Every structure is written in structure tokens, then in C-alpha cells.
Amino acid sequence: MADLSNVPVIDIHDDNFEEMWPSVVLALRTSTLVALDLELSGLGNRKMLTAKSIDDRYSALREVARTRSVLSVGISCFKQQPSNDLQVTFFVQTYNITLLCSEDYVVEPSSVQFLVDHGFDFNKQYSLGVSYYRGNDRAGDTKLRTVRQLISELILSRVPIAFHNGMVDLIYLYHSFYAELPSKLSTFLADLSEVFPAGIYDTKYITEFSARLQASFLEYAFRKCQRDNAFSASKEENYVHLQFPSYPSSFQNVKHKYIGLPGFKSVWTSEEKRKHASSICQVFAAHGWCPSLRKCQKSHNIDLILDCEEERRGKKRRRKRQKGQAASMEAERHTDDCDQSDANSADVDMESSHVLSKCTKSQKDGEFHNANEAVKQIHSSSVHNKDTLPSSKQDSPSSLTASHLEGGTPLSQSQSNSGGHRAGFDAFMTGFVLAKYVVQYGNTLHTDEVYKIGNFGMDSFANKLPLSGKDIPLQVTKSSFAKTSKNHQQKMELLQKHKESTT
Ligand SMILES: [Zn+2]
Missing domain, CATH: 3.30.420.10 (Ribonuclease H-like superfamily/Ribonuclease H)
Structure with a gap:
């Protein structure tokens, strides 16, 4: 990309x-x-x-x-x-x-x-x-x-x-x-x-x-x-x-705006999940605007907001699945695998493209694993721009945000x-x-x-x-x-x- x-x-x-x-x-x-x-x-x-x-x-x-x-x-x-x-x-x-x-x-x-x-x-x-x-x-x-x-x-x-x-x-x-x-x-x-x-x-x-x-x-x-x-x-x-x-580089009138997708952290421990979720400014997440502006202590990072949202939805779906299906041991092991990897985002993305409903269970599982790989690739191939690293001040108190992004640019901050x-x-x-x-x-x-x-x-x-x-x-x-x-x-x-x- x-x-x-x-x-x-x-x-x-x-x-x-x-x-x-x-x-x-x-x-x-x-x-x-x-x-x-x-x-x-x-x-x-x-x-x-x-x-x-x-x-x-x-x-x-x-x-x-x-x-x-x-x-x-x-x-x-x-x-x-x-x-x-x-x-x-x-x-x-x-x-x-x-x-x-x-x-x-x-x-x-x-x-x-x-x-x-x-x-x-x-x-x-x-x-x-x-x-x-x-x-x-x-x-x-x-x-x-x-x-x-x-x-x-x-x-x-x-x-x-x-x-x-x-x-x-x-x-x-x-x-x-x-x-x-x-x-x-x-x-x-x-x-x-x-x-x-x-x-x-x-x-x-x-x-x-x-x-x-x-x-x-x-x-x-x-x-x-x-x-x-x-x-x-x-x-x-x-x-x-x-x-x-x-x-051409001689052309003075152009400015470039970096929007590459950030690095993707594949495994979230439950500790991380909790910290990420609690570091988000909920007002900003809902409206894209927060009365405290830059003084706000919580994160206004869109990528973190989206990651947490996908994580939440993935969890809900997994619960549903475990409840409603008399799944075989093999299938359950699959689900557990997904828990441990970045299937959450893949899962949500699949749903948003209306693919999930069309697939049979086994197809779904098959696609899951391919999708995981694909998402990993997309994220790892995205360009990183060191010049636009968020300042540590903007990211405090959640150093988690910075490490999560691994050098990507939080869109909301680059916007400012x-x-x-x-x-x-x-x-x-x-x-x-x-x-x-x-x-x-x-x-x-x-x-x-x-x-x-x-x-x-x-x-x-x-x-x-x-x-x-x-x-x-x-x-x-x-x-x-x-x-x-x-x-x-x-x-x-x-x-x-x-x-x-x-x-
Ligand atoms: Zn805020």
C-alpha cells in the first residue's frame, strides 16, 4: 500500500x-x-x-x-x-x-x-x-x-x-x-x-x-x-x-502528508488489552473532538481506537460462537489459535465485507488463517516515517500507545x-x-x-x-x-x- x-x-x-x-x-x-x-x-x-x-x-x-x-x-x-x-x-x-x-x-x-x-x-x-x-x-x-x-x-x-x-x-x-x-x-x-x-x-x-x-x-x-x-x-x-x-523535487508548491498504516501488534496480552482500552479518550472516540484538546491525558489515536474496537468485537463473536455451536475439538482449537493471533481484526474485516455469512464453517476457518497472514503482510509492509513520530509528551501517559504504533503516525496527531x-x-x-x-x-x-x-x-x-x-x-x-x-x-x-x- x-x-x-x-x-x-x-x-x-x-x-x-x-x-x-x-x-x-x-x-x-x-x-x-x-x-x-x-x-x-x-x-x-x-x-x-x-x-x-x-x-x-x-x-x-x-x-x-x-x-x-x-x-x-x-x-x-x-x-x-x-x-x-x-x-x-x-x-x-x-x-x-x-x-x-x-x-x-x-x-x-x-x-x-x-x-x-x-x-x-x-x-x-x-x-x-x-x-x-x-x-x-x-x-x-x-x-x-x-x-x-x-x-x-x-x-x-x-x-x-x-x-x-x-x-x-x-x-x-x-x-x-x-x-x-x-x-x-x-x-x-x-x-x-x-x-x-x-x-x-x-x-x-x-x-x-x-x-x-x-x-x-x-x-x-x-x-x-x-x-x-x-x-x-x-x-x-x-x-x-x-x-x-x-x-519534481524543484516544484515548491507540494506538501506530502504521510498516512501509512501503522505497525501491527499481533499479540495482545490481557494486561495490554485492559491498558489500551482504558487509555482511550471515549469522548474523542465517539465524536472526533474532545473539549480538552491537547491537554487531554487520554489517547486520541484513531488506530488504537480501531484496534480496541476490533478486539472487543472479536471477543463478542468468539463468545457467541462458543455458546451456540457444538463445535468439534479441532474447530475449538482453531478458535483458540485465533485468540492468540491477530485474527480479531481479520475477523471483523471479513464481517464488514459481508463474506462471513456466505461461508460455511470450515471455509470460514480456512479463510481465517489466510486472512491472518494477509493482514500481517499488509501491516508489516506499510511504510514507516521516523520524522513523524509522535512526541513523547503527546503520548503520555500511555507509553503503550507509542510502542503499539511502532513508529507509525497517529492520524489525529499528524492532523494537528x-x-x-x-x-x-x-x-x-x-x-x-x-x-x-x-x-x-x-x-x-x-x-x-x-x-x-x-x-x-x-x-x-x-x-x-x-x-x-x-x-x-x-x-x-x-x-x-x-x-x-x-x-x-x-x-x-x-x-x-x-x-x-x-x-
Ligand atoms: Zn480527550
């Missing part, structure tokens, strides 16, 4: 925006799917975001989007490549654009603290941010290469787009780079269904409603998908394979050091999670078939946005009673004309 270990993110700012323009536009025009992430100067009153009425939430967010700003936008372009085997290959180009709103905006102290804690560079934003204005297009604006124009290119490419928890991002995206937000939610949703006709895919929605993972925050979903994907690859199932452009390209990397993670779900839930793959736009077989997942505290997602759709807005109609017409004049 070495190809997945170093993700290049192109850093775009005022000094290289013109230079990078052609390659970004080309990537947008040729993509199979585009994932987006926005970094914001604030979200306003948190209570309003969880208001009971969705219309109230929209009204509050609309007001917030008009007074706050977008600090950076991440764009990750996934282009499917032809391939002849089980690999579903995507060529991935990821950009992080630093922005500077030219109008007054509110910066919330809590957001600043969060951003500083996550390595956001405010100096760079003020000196190098690409300027933009909010609301409708301006009559005097004749600049051809702006972020607004870039988003227009994205819209004209009619490509499926992906967000992770996209409601807020979509409201900001619309108001910051497209047009003045309509006053009613139903109008906004009708507009959106035309702006992105190939579908909006929300990976948090799919994670919660279909994949039903233990948690649904982005880093967690990404790492879980990455691990499951590595397992699928080892088991000769369809899996996502990524290709990245290789940039992502130094100003967080939006780009978050967009990449979102794109990967969607790619994994396309392989998992989408059309049966024909080996030489390349996905075309709208050919995902993922229609049932499209245009559904999760809402915190609600069991039903928000549908992005044009209902019979909701018309699209005037601003949107005029803008769409303009974009169509522009397209016809340039092609």
Missing part, C-alpha cells in the same frame, strides 16, 4: 494561483468525482446549528455565512483509470487554496483557538490569501481567474461532488462563490439540485446510515475505510487503488501538524471514503469499465445530507412547491453562455 502512504497536496495561494490555474481546471474537467472541504472563520451560535426546526437552522446559517468567511478550500479530484483486475484505480490530485475575504468578517475566538491548535497559519492567510467577495457576481468584476470562476468550472464539469457533513459547507460555498443565498431552505435545496445535477454525496450520511460504523467523524471513517480496503486487497476482492502525480493544508487533506480523505463506498455499494464492476459520471449505481445515497440530532437526512431536491431562486437562474444562464462561448 505504499501508493497510499504519501498524499501530495498542492498549496495554492495568491502568488501561484495564475500558474496553477490550468492544471486545476483540467483536473476538475476530467474528474470522476470531486471532494470538497471548507475551513471557516466561525459557525455562529452553536445552539442554532442544532435547532429543532431545520428551517431555523438554515436561517441561522444563512446569517452566519453572510458575516463570516471561508479561510481555505480543499479540492480533491478523483479520476478513475482503466484497469484490468480487482483494482479500481483513481488518479488523485488534491489542492488547498488559502483565501482572504475582501469584506469585513467576524472571526470567532473559539474558531481561532481551534485553528491555531490545528496548525492554521494566519500570517500566511493575510499575506498570501487569494482574495474573494461574497454574494452575487459584481458588474465591475472582469477578472477571469478567481476562486469564484474556479467554482464555476466545477459546476460546469457536472461531476458528482462529495462532502463529509456537507450542509454547512454547501451554504458557505453557495454564498461565498456562487450567489446570494435564498431566504428559504426549500429554495436553496432546489437551487442546489440544479447546481450539482450529478449528485451530492455526503460520506457522513453513508457512514451513519449504511456503513453503520461505530463513529462517523471524518478521520475515523477514513482510517476504517483504509484498513478495510487493505484487507479487501489481500482477499482478492475489489478495492480502491490510488495513483498520485509525482512532482498539517500546517495550513488541512482543508485539502480533509477533502482527500472524503474522496477516498466515497471511492471506497462506491466499490463497496456501487455497480458491479466490469473489469475494463471506467465509471462515467452518474454511473456509480449510488443513486440511493445521492443528495442526502445528515443533520445532527435528526434520524432523517435532509434531501437535496426540487419539490413541486419550491421554485429555484432568481439569482440562481440568472447565474446558471450566464454560466451556460460562458461555456458555449469557450467551447
Whole structure:
């Protein structure tokens, strides 16, 4: 999986925006799917975001989007490549654009603290941010290469787009780079269904409603998908394979982000199991966020969280198995063997790929042992990067965490050091999670078939946005009673004309 270990993110700012323009536009025009992430100067009153009425939430967010700003936008372009085997290959180009709103905006102290804690560079934003204005297009604006124009290119490419928890991002995206937000939610949703006709895919929605993972925050979903994907690859199932452009060393605008899977500890003593489990911050494990931030004494390590989860599930299953089956001595000895090895993760992975239910008992046992080997291989072949070792301070008090990782990078910690390209990397993670779900839930793959736009077989997942505290997602759709807005109609017409004049 070495190809997945170093993700290049192109850093775009005022000094290289013109230079990078052609390659970004080309990537947008040729993509199979585009994932987006926005970094914001604030979200306003948190209570309003969880208001009971969705219309109230929209009204509050609309007001917030008009007074706050977008600090950076991440764009990750996934282009499917032809391939002849089980690999579903995507060529991935990821950009992080630093922005500077030219109008007054509110910066919330809590957001600043969060951003500083996550390595956001405010100096760079003020000196190098690409300027933009909010609301409708301006009559005097004749600049051809702006972020607004870039988003227009994205819209004209009619490509499926992906967000992770996209409601807020979509409201900001619309108001910051497209047009003045309509006053009613139903109008906004009708507009959106035309702006992105190939579908909006929300990976948090799919994670919660279909994949039903233990948690649904982005880093967690990404790492879980990455691990499951590595397992699928080892088991000769369809899996996502990524290709990245290789940039010359003289190219200054690229930063690499290491995401290799950590070393895998195969045997956990019961002492270790107990210590690992008790060292995890449960708040972080559930939400991907902890009020104590770096001061928290517990571990925020996603890999440790996933390992413990798999360990727990493996135990449950073993109990069930021992209860319900009058298994032969031989089979029981197998189960014991599994206890002693890293079967737990293999076991869980098998279940998640829906293989377990199809197998007979003996087949299961057979596959178990192969799977163990496969997982061992995957883990041992993952690249280690000494430069990104967690500092001992961050890992205290659980030195167990450090030894467990054997030099791998805890994703959550590397995230905090992502130094100003967080939006780009978050967009990449979102794109990967969607790619994994396309392989998992989408059309049966024909080996030489390349996905075309709208050919995902993922229609049932499209245009559904999760809402915190609600069991039903928000549908992005044009209902019979909701018309699209005037601003949107005029803008769409303009974009169509522009397209016809340039092609
Ligand atoms: Zn914590």
C-alpha cells in the first residue's frame, strides 16, 4: 500500500494561483468525482446549528455565512483509470487554496483557538490569501481567474461532488462563490439540485446510515475505510487503488502528508488489552473532538481506537460462537489459535465485507488463517516515517500507545501538524471514503469499465445530507412547491453562455 502512504497536496495561494490555474481546471474537467472541504472563520451560535426546526437552522446559517468567511478550500479530484483486475484505480490530485475575504468578517475566538491548535497559519492567510467577495457576481468584476470562476468550472464539469457533513459547507460555498443565498431552505435545496445535477454525496450520511460504523467523524471513517480496503486487497476482492502525480523535487508548491498504516501488534496480552482500552479518550472516540484538546491525558489515536474496537468485537463473536455451536475439538482449537493471533481484526474485516455469512464453517476457518497472514503482510509492509513520530509528551501517559504504533503516525496527531493544508487533506480523505463506498455499494464492476459520471449505481445515497440530532437526512431536491431562486437562474444562464462561448 505504499501508493497510499504519501498524499501530495498542492498549496495554492495568491502568488501561484495564475500558474496553477490550468492544471486545476483540467483536473476538475476530467474528474470522476470531486471532494470538497471548507475551513471557516466561525459557525455562529452553536445552539442554532442544532435547532429543532431545520428551517431555523438554515436561517441561522444563512446569517452566519453572510458575516463570516471561508479561510481555505480543499479540492480533491478523483479520476478513475482503466484497469484490468480487482483494482479500481483513481488518479488523485488534491489542492488547498488559502483565501482572504475582501469584506469585513467576524472571526470567532473559539474558531481561532481551534485553528491555531490545528496548525492554521494566519500570517500566511493575510499575506498570501487569494482574495474573494461574497454574494452575487459584481458588474465591475472582469477578472477571469478567481476562486469564484474556479467554482464555476466545477459546476460546469457536472461531476458528482462529495462532502463529509456537507450542509454547512454547501451554504458557505453557495454564498461565498456562487450567489446570494435564498431566504428559504426549500429554495436553496432546489437551487442546489440544479447546481450539482450529478449528485451530492455526503460520506457522513453513508457512514451513519449504511456503513453503520461505530463513529462517523471524518478521520475515523477514513482510517476504517483504509484498513478495510487493505484487507479487501489481500482477499482478492475489489478495492480502491490510488495513483498520485509525482512532482519534481524543484516544484515548491507540494506538501506530502504521510498516512501509512501503522505497525501491527499481533499479540495482545490481557494486561495490554485492559491498558489500551482504558487509555482511550471515549469522548474523542465517539465524536472526533474532545473539549480538552491537547491537554487531554487520554489517547486520541484513531488506530488504537480501531484496534480496541476490533478486539472487543472479536471477543463478542468468539463468545457467541462458543455458546451456540457444538463445535468439534479441532474447530475449538482453531478458535483458540485465533485468540492468540491477530485474527480479531481479520475477523471483523471479513464481517464488514459481508463474506462471513456466505461461508460455511470450515471455509470460514480456512479463510481465517489466510486472512491472518494477509493482514500481517499488509501491516508489516506499510511504510514507516521516523520524522513523524509522535512526541513523547503527546503520548503520555500511555507509553503503550507509542510502542503499539511502532513508529507509525497517529492520524489525529499528524492532523494537528498539517500546517495550513488541512482543508485539502480533509477533502482527500472524503474522496477516498466515497471511492471506497462506491466499490463497496456501487455497480458491479466490469473489469475494463471506467465509471462515467452518474454511473456509480449510488443513486440511493445521492443528495442526502445528515443533520445532527435528526434520524432523517435532509434531501437535496426540487419539490413541486419550491421554485429555484432568481439569482440562481440568472447565474446558471450566464454560466451556460460562458461555456458555449469557450467551447
Ligand atoms: Zn480527550
